[in-house]
Amino acid sequence: MSGTVTTPDRLGAGATIRLVAGREITTRLRSKSFRLITGLLLLLVVGGGVALHLATASPSTKQIALVPGTAALGPALEAAGTASGQHLSAVPVADDAAARAKVQDGTAALALTGTPAQFAVVVKTRLDPSLTALLTEVRRQAALSAAITQLGGDPAAVAKQVAGATLDVQALQPTPERDAAQIIAGSLAGILLFIALQTGAQLVAQGVVEEKSSRVVELLLAAIRPWQLMAGKVIGIGVIGLIQVVVLVAGAAGTATATGLVDPSKIGLGATAAWALVWFVVGFAGYAVVLAALAALVSRQEDVGSVTAPVVMLMVVPYMLGITLGVQDPTSPVIVWLSFVPFASPIVMPIRVAMGTAPTWEVLVSLAISTALIPVLVWGAGRIYSNAVVRMGARVRLRDALHSV
């Protein structure tokens, strides 16, 4: 019965941690829920990008049907459209009936009948407000030109002079222009990191309690040390989270580039994405070890929420500030300060980076602060975890877990 091979027992700490991490990775990669959630998130990111693109993309060209009487307005209309950011295209039609037909079937946004100075506007339901001003201006220009001609002047020369009169604005404290793309990139960075950190850290907490509630932890701890188990779990789930983040960031960056949503000259997409990954690793290390230690205090899956809630709240505050204040005014002191505070910085700093308002040295300093804290966290969390993880039943008090065995 005992023919099994006995290998000399030389399983080092590194190999042990790799084994534990490997189990976490294969288990999660194989789980349907993980693949489903990653797929859904990717869909959300890509779909959101495409939807945003469709919503903000340059409006489609509007056709304006012109009868022979108003055909002369064509060039002026198109020019006025371009000036106000609308694509207008003049389409000549044979007569009023043809013009009405085009408006009726929707191929033309409107039709102009009558004469250049006295045209009537034909629309299907009502006139688009943006076009009201434009058409009024065209009508006024026509009237003005007629008046200038009557007075013996040259309408073209007058128009040229008028065009030359512009405002000269001197701002004492100019606010840098934020374009929509930066706000999108900043929000996306904040949301992605928040979701990834949140789900990753919660997975660690659940994993710890799963081992505790199924009592398998006792079997494991007879063979390996508590800190090895904790480290393996955090690293394994961290790798899974990183895979998720890479997929999502690549999806977001890819969508943004493909749809032209983001102007590469305004935002360093590659740098933003790379920093997001770095901050995920640092942020995850902090949150995961803290949640692992807290989760070890309870023995039932239902109780995980009660011990992890304070940390989750801690995560929500910088997130909410980051995606509201942070993207509106990334230079506000609150945001700048938060981007240096450990646990807040992994969410806030990437927003600042995406907005292009964080100098590299600031990012590095903040990173150094967060990284320096990790060994302390690992030490404290390892202690709590080791002391609490084999205590079944009632919730272990944090103070007891820190001090005694």
Place this chain on the structure above:
Amino acid sequence: MPDLELDRLDKSYGELRALRELSLTAHAGEILGFVGSNGAGKTTAMRIVMGVLASDGGQVRWDGRPLDLAARRRIGYMPEERGLYPRMRVGEQLEYLARLHGLDQPAARAAAGEWMEILGVSARRDDEVQKLSLGNQQRVQLAAALLHTPDVLVLDEPFSGLDPVAVDVMSGVLRERSRAGVPVLFSSHQLDLVERLCDSVGIVKDGAMVAVGSIEQLRAYERPRWLVDGPPGGGAWVDGVPGVHVVQADGTRTVVELDSTAAGAEQPLLQAALAAGAVREFGPVRPSLVELYRDVVSVPTEVAA
């Protein structure tokens, strides 16, 4: 193979003293049964051996040296609270546990396959543990304790929840392992099983060992007792025999105690019995483990300061 020694282990949970200088040695090649009432401290002692719990005092030694993690990996352990990953497949789970005990992948796979075969769960190799019946989960748990060919076995209630066939398989495995020189320490409430299987027994009460020894030793009374069935008169016939006291008399059945432990000391008793009437039964009396256990456990322990 060396001995496993528990040396004066102390453990308190707040006010409660769970272990009081508990000492016990599982000798190489010996099956040691660990018995005691619920809460007596068996599980606490075993968890301390496994390093899952730290003791307040005392030491666990193997081969004369304090037990460290490397040595613990060579122990096969079955915790009182059974535990496996519920959503992990049986085969993979065993392989993983074997690897944590230091086996390389091919060896781990081979060991997992072999033990699933022995314990009759091979057909469930690719099923998640939570889909197995409790009895089969128990068999997997057992495989987990055995698959790294441990040098020591520490099993907390290994027989609880097993069907008779599995009890036989389990008993066979324990005997075979002990014949290979492995010290086997297991706790159980099934005293008949302990009596049948164990070489030695340790009875623990309120955290302290109250009786340790081989079954033979424990079952021997301080003074030899004999049962005589035949002569009527409620033991009155014994009166003339020197160095003999009646312990219990019930109709024709009389239990007596001899002062002398010398061989043949019972012969005068037999002659007196024959003289008093026909003798249907004459033999030494030994307490069963159950009686012994009740005896030991029912005596109130003096309250330690």
